[in-house]
Amino acid sequence: MSRIEKNIPNQWQSEKFGDIFDFLSTATFSRNSLSLEDEGVGVFNIHYGDIHSTFSTSILDCNKEKLPAIIDEKVDINKLTFLQDGDLIIADASEDYEGVGKSAEIINVKDKLVTAGLHTFAVRDKSGLTTNHFRSYLLKHPWVENELKKLATGSKVYGVSKTNITDLELVLPPIKEQKKIAQILSTWDELIEKQTKLIEAKEKQKKGLMQRLLTGELRFPGFDEEWEEKKLGDIFIINAGKDLNVKYFSKIQSDEFNFPVYSNKLTSDGLYGFYRTSDYSGGKITVTARGMLGYSNPRFEDFMAIGRLLVLTPKVKLDITYVSEFINNMIEVFIESTGVPQLTAPQFSIYKIRLPKFKEQRKIASLLSEADKEIELLKKELTRFKEQKKGLMQQLLTGKIRV
Numbered sequence: 001m002s003r004i005e006k007n008i009p010n011q012w013q014s015e016k017f018g019d020i021f022d023f024l025s026t027a028t029f030s031r032n033s034l035s036l037e038d039e040g041v042g043v044f045n046i047h048y049g050d051i052h053s054t055f056s057t058s059i060l061d062c063n064k065e066k067l068p069a070i071i072d073e074k075v076d077i078n079k080l081t082f083l084q085d086g087d088l089i090i091a092d093a094s095e096d097y098e099g100v101g102k103s104a105e106i107i108n109v110k111d112k113l114v115t116a117g118l119h120t121f122a123v124r125d126k127s128g129l130t131t132n133h134f135r136s137y138l139l140k141h142p143w144v145e146n147e148l149k150k151l152a153t154g155s156k157v158y159g160v161s162k163t164n165i166t167d168l169e170l171v172l173p174p175i176k177e178q179k180k181i182a183q184i185l186s187t188w189d190e191l192i193e194k195q196t197k198l199i200e201a202k203e204k205q206k207k208g209l210m211q212r213l214l215t216g217e218l219r220f221p222g223f224d225e226e227w228e229e230k231k232l233g234d235i236f237i238i239n240a241g242k243d244l245n246v247k248y249f250s251k252i253q254s255d256e257f258n259f260p261v262y263s264n265k266l267t268s269d270g271l272y273g274f275y276r277t278s279d280y281s282g283g284k285i286t287v288t289a290r291g292m293l294g295y296s297n298p299r300f301e302d303f304m305a306i307g308r309l310l311v312l313t314p315k316v317k318l319d320i321t322y323v324s325e326f327i328n329n330m331i332e333v334f335i336e337s338t339g340v341p342q343l344t345a346p347q348f349s350i351y352k353i354r355l356p357k358f359k360e361q362r363k364i365a366s367l368l369s370e371a372d373k374e375i376e377l378l379k380k381e382l383t384r385f386k387e388q389k390k391g392l393m394q395q396l397l398t399g400k401i402r403v
Contacts (some may be wrong), residue, residue: 009399018166021123026083026116040071048091048119056196057189058136060104065290090121093159101148105136133182180403188389196383205317206371233349234314241305248276261304264290278302286311289343294333296324321365
């Protein structure tokens with residue numbers, strides 16, 4: 001008896017992945033060969049990046065999701081293997097352990113020609129031991145997830161091989177129970193999908209409003225003065241962040257390490273950790289200057305900047321939220337260096353910004369901030385839905401809750 005068989009409920013069974021599924025041939029088209037705007041040669045391709053970040057749930061409904069199309073006209077369609085309803089697509093590479101083995105079950109293929117693409121496994125049930133809509137949950141059983149992490153290899157990118165995954169043991173409830181579990185979890189998928197679409201609609205609405213406000217096309221009543229155009233170097237002192245002294249740094253905030261440290265990374269608003277002292281007081285703007293260039297954040301508290309992150313200190317009275325929105329949406333930074341993209345203070349100082357009077361800046365910033373707050377609340381609610389689904393899923397997939 002295997003380790004997993006000792007811990008599964010009565011009437012459940014464990015089987016090796018390779019005894020349940022056949023592997024299908026996959027394509028290797030790069031992102032450059034795919035388009036969301038053009039149907040190309042009439043064949044759609046699921047890239048591993050889509051599984052990680054594009055699709056809102058683990059059920060890939062071809063009626064609802066916009067699939068990337070192959071635009072390479074030299075492709076020989078006759079050499080491609082096309083997916084069917086119920087096939088499982090598994091990402092074989094991930095930048096973190098959480099994404100190892102992430103999968104999507106495809107449904108409503110109908111007459112579409114869909115292939116599995118770069119860095120994916122495509123598999124089809126040959127055993128009759130699994131049911132539609134449940135297959136995407138097979139790799140989410142806590143024990144299975146833990147085994148996948150053990151199998152993952154690599155340093156910066158973690159991957160699993162067909163050889164390793166073939167011997168992976170999966171936990172299988174009876175078909176009748178699989179169907180009930182899938183039905184319960186599908187209600188959460190619908191809720192998550194609706195919330196995701198609501199967020200997308202609000203973001204699109206904010207973007208349209210922002211474009212009109214930042215160009216001056218839409219003006220508030222009582223504001224009719226001409227806007228000025230200024231170089232950033234004329235209205236800001238621009239400095240670059242320094243190197244980090246690890247003696248004064250901690251990843252965790254405490255009374256000793258109280259000041260946020262910001263870097264050029266885009267996640268978590270650039271927060272890198274915490275420092276004993278601060279170099280900058282609040283009321284400034286940071287701008288990414290390595291990697292993804294020109295993304296700004298207003299900083300309202302005292303902080304430390306590292307990694308050549310640009311820090312903009314106003315010389316005149318400005319609303320830093322307005323300026324940050326303008327930089328992010330109206331300024332396109334050109335890459336002048338080779339290798340890793342970099343942005344220097346002299347380079348950034350020559351970019352121009354259009355400035356209304358301070359009161360109008362504040363009015364625009366206030367309206368856009370309210371839109372951001374609404375979107376942020378919706379995102380927090382979405383996170384809560386996902387966590388609730390995850391908790392319920394673990395209870396159902398381990399048999400702690402029987403249905």
